[in-house]
Amino acid sequence: MLILHELGYNVTGLHIDLGIPDSSAKARATVENFCQKYSLKLIVRDMALEGLAIPDVKKYLRRPVCSACGKIKRYFFNKAALDGGFTVLATGHNLDDEVARLFSNVMRWDISYLSDQGPYLPPEGGFAAKVKPLYRLSEFETANYAFLKGIDWHWSPCPYSPGATFTYYKSLWSSLEEEMPGRKLDFYLGFLKSGRPAFAREEDISGAVLNSCERCGYPTSTEVCGVCRIREAVEQARKNIPDLQK
């Protein structure tokens, strides 16, 4: 965000407060202080106020919490970009994030995700344009930049990250990179050059038609979008299990 600002872009920060104890409050404070220090605008979306605090989602949904959490974050990223009339949504995903995600998509042969993973996605079908300017840089390099620049950082890992698939894939790829330097970048750039176009052609043939969610209007291939279904499941659990109301 700071680099984009220094390059002359008109940027506004976006922070999703996931409501995770011992983690989210510190992350939010770090982001708020950062934006205040550099006089940058900031939008904060609080998942507890949306009825989607991640601990509630974890407790009452019978599915891996990281998958629901990812869906919720993508939803609010896109919604904030569209509601705010922004021309593009830039995220801080680095090479390690992208490689772990690509590897996960390959492990499931998820054609839908493989057809559009990349550092730029044009705006279409109710989704804002997306860019990932840091996609060639490793986590280590971005952390070094922040350190040398004197940017305050926050380290309080999500309590749900141990055992998460992405965490495991990242450590797997770190070991591979140590043995064979350059593999991460080769894997990702090779996919962008040869893999993605092939999966995109496949998706064109079998591509799902998107409708508007009956509840919120968000683009979805079902009648009710994934986030509205998560919200309703948590609300239902809240009615049935009184201790959630405290």
Ligand code: SF4
């Ligand atoms: S590790 Fe925590 S913050 Fe990350 S996706 Fe999983 S639940 Fe969400």
